[in-house]
Structures are given as structure tokens and as C-alpha cells.
Amino acid sequence: MIGLSSSYFASKGFSVYDSVEKAYSLGFKTIELGATHSFEENLNETVQKIHDDFSDVFFSLHGLFPPMKEKHWFNPSLGLTELNKKIIDSFFVFADLSGAKLIGFHPGFLYEVSYVESNGIGETKQLKPLNEKTSWKNLLDVLGYFEEKNKNNLILAIENITSTEEKALVYGKKFQKVFDSFPSINLLFDLGHSLSDKTYPDLMDLSEKIKEIHLHRPFNGKIHQPVTEKELELLKPIKQIKKIPVIIEHFSEISEKQILEEKELFESFF
Numbered sequence: 218m219i220g221l222s223s224s225y226f227a228s229k230g231f232s233v234y235d236s237v238e239k240a241y242s243l244g245f246k247t248i249e250l251g252a253t254h255s256f257e258e259n260l261n262e263t264v265q266k267i268h269d270d271f272s273d274v275f276f277s278l279h280g281l282f283p284p285m286k287e288k289h290w291f292n293p294s295l296g297l298t299e300l301n302k303k304i305i306d307s308f309f310v311f312a313d314l315s316g317a318k319l320i321g322f323h324p325g326f327l328y329e330v331s332y333v334e335s336n337g338i339g340e341t342k343q344l345k346p347l348n349e350k351t352s353w354k355n356l357l358d359v360l361g362y363f364e365e366k367n368k369n370n371l372i373l374a375i376e377n378i379t380s381t382e383e384k385a386l387v388y389g390k391k392f393q394k395v396f397d398s399f400p401s402i403n404l405l406f407d408l409g410h411s412l413s414d415k416t417y418p419d420l421m422d423l424s425e426k427i428k429e430i431h432l433h434r435p436f437n438g439k440i441h442q443p444v445t446e447k448e449l450e451l452l453k454p455i456k457q458i459k460k461i462p463v464i465i466e467h468f469s470e471i472s473e474k475q476i477l478e479e480k481e482l483f484e485s486f487f
Contacts, residue, residue, distance in 0.1 A: 218275060218462045219483050220247025221476065222431075227253040228468040233260065237267050237274075243477060246273060249429075249464045250315060252280025253339060260284075264314040277319035277429060277462055279376075279405075280339075283311050288332040288339065294325035294347050294386050296355030297362055305359070309366050319372040319462065320363075321405040321429055324395075325356050325386035341384070352386050353394075360399045367401075374405035374428045379440075380414045389419035396426055406455070408448060409433040409440040409466075417451065424455050431466045432483070441467050443479045449486045459487060 221243065226236035233254050240248050248271075250264075257263060260283050268276075281291050281304065291304050308320050327349060330341040363373055375395060380388035387395060395402055404426040411417040413435040430452070436442040452458055465479055 218247045218460070219245070219480055220249060220275070220277075220462050220464045221245045221480075222249045222251040222279065222464050222466045224249075224251030224253035224279075225465075225467050225469075225471070225476070227251060227255070232263075233257060234263050234267055237271060241271055241274065243473065244480070247275045247277075247462045247464070249277045249279050249321075249462070249466075250282045250311070250317070251466075252282060252284075253468070254282065254284040255288075256284045256286045261310075261314060264311055268314060268316050272316075275462060276315045276317040277321060277464070278308055278312055278315070278317050279321040279464075280323065283307055288334070290326070290330050290332055290339070290341055291323055292326050292330060293323070293356045293359040294327065294352035295329070297358050301359060302362065305362055305366060309368075309371075312371055313369070317371070319374060319429055321374045321376055323378055324375050324388075324392075325352060325359075327352065327383050327386055343384070349386070356386060356395075357398055360395070360402055364399065364401060372403060372428050373401065374403040376405035376431070377407050377410050377416060377420060379410045380416060388414065389416040390422070392420070392423055392426075396423070403428040405429045405431065407431040407466075408444070408451065409435055409442075412448075412451075413440050421454050425457075427455055427457070428461055430455070430458070430461065430463045432463050432479070433466050441471070443467070443471060443475050444482070446482070446486065449483065452487075
């Protein structure tokens with residue numbers, strides 16, 4: 218199920234609908250509604266139209282979709298704040314509108330963070346450090362709320378983000394603590410992040426929990442670069458790889474030609 222994140226076209230300034238249409242025109246029948254989009258009025262109607270017009274597409278949601286008027290990072294480390302409950306509620310509303318079968322989200326930060334945009338890509342700015350013990354309790358509260366709201370048994374997947382600079386609350390072997398507490402929560406395995414922060418071996422020990430993959434690699438100091446056969450070899454331990462969405466996650470500096478080459482490489486490899 219090789220797919221593309223709509224964030225690729227969002228980083229080029231395309232609307233949500235046009236991003237999906239562009240991804241579909243490239244031959245993708247698996248599309249992640251990504252976190253890079255800007256706020257749009259009447260997005261409910263737009264996403265319902267996407268569902269109707271692209272009824273043969275497998276959709277997933279990621280990060281912070283739908284986009285809010287003011288861009289935020291979804292930070293479970295802050296617990297069940299009114300904002301976090303609103304974000305989670307919106308995830309499920311838009312999963313229903315789009316027909317999405319999977320919601321992927323970040324695991325929380327060890328800081329309060331603000332949203333900074335750089336070349337169409339969202340990045341974090343670290344603010345006040347957070348207490349790790351309190352952050353874990355807050356994360357578990359958030360996961361409990363996710364389960365409570367998950368009336369349609371969607372796949373819920375928590376992503377490995379880079380653990381450098383103590384940025385991530387959960388990384389490497391610590392994901393086991395999440396899965397022990399909430400067996401219904403799964404892993405959104407980000408290949409590029411796992412390679413840049415050297416958590417790949419730990420996460421492969423949890424490979425049976427992987428329900429979605431973000432496909433990119435680190436190269437020359439950047440992480441969202443096209444993969445080669447060398448990186449695809451690293452995905453072989455994931456036995457379910459042909460049955461789950463594998464989402465190419467790039468931004469505007471990567472060409473459509475490169476994306477199609479990567480799609481073809483993956484399809485020929487697997």
C-alpha cells in the first residue's frame with residue numbers, strides 16, 4: 218500500500234483538495250492527509266467532497282489534521298487540555314468525513330513547544346522544559362481519551378519522532394511502556410527518524426506493532442530524502458509491510474519525478 222502524504226503538495230502551497238487530486242494523478246491510491254496544510258474555511262465540506270470524489274483511496278490522518286487557524290504542535294505531554302481534547306475530537310470528526318481508517322500522531326515532547334515554519338515545513342521551537350514523570354501521566358491520559366473516542370475501531374498509531382536533544386517523550390524501547398498500558402495503540406514507524414537518532418534496532422524489536430510507515434531517509438543533514446534499496450532492505454523485518462500503508466513523506470525540495478521513482482522502486486522491491 219505505497220502512498221503519499223498530502224503534506225508534499227501542501228508545502229508547495231496547494232489546498233487540501235488540490236493536494237489529494239495531485240497525489241491521485243500521480244497514481245497513489247493510498248494518501249495520508251498530512252500535518253502541513255494551512256487552515257481552510259468550510260473544510261468539512263471539502264473533505265466530504267474528497268471522500269466522494271476519491272472513493273477508491275485508502276486515507277489516513279496524521280499529526281494535526283484538520284489544520285487549525287493558528288498552527289500548533291499536538292503535544293500529548295501537556296495532557297487533556299481543552300486544546301488537546303479539541304484536536305483529538307477533530308481527528309475523529311475528519312476521519313469519519315474522509316473515511317480514514319488510521320490516525321497517526323506524535324508521542325509528546327519533553328518541552329512546551331511552539332510551531333515554526335521553515336520552507337513550508339513545520340518545525341518545533343523548544344520553550345519551557347516539562348517534567349518527564351508528569352508528561353508520562355499526561356500522555357497516558359491522552360491515550361485513554363483516544364480510546365474513549367474511538368467508537369469505530371480505527372487504527373491508532375503513535376509515531377517515533379527524533380529523540381535528539383531530549384526532544385521526544387517516547388522513543389526507542391520506551392514505546393513498549395505505551396503498548397503495555399494500551400495494547401490497542403500501535404506504532405507509526407518513521408524510518409528516517411529511526412535512522413537519524415539510531416533507534417532503528419529498538420523499534421524493530423517492536424515491528425509487529427507497526428501499522429503505518431513514513432518512508433524517507435537522512436542524507437547530508439536532511440531527513441526527508443528519497444530512500445534507496447539500502448533503506449528498503451531495512452524494512453524486510455516488517456512482515457506485514459505489504460498490508461499496511463507505507464507513506465512517502467517528502468516536501469517541496471523533492472521533485473515529482475523523484476517521488477515516482479521512489480514509488481516504482483518500492484513496488485519492484487516488495
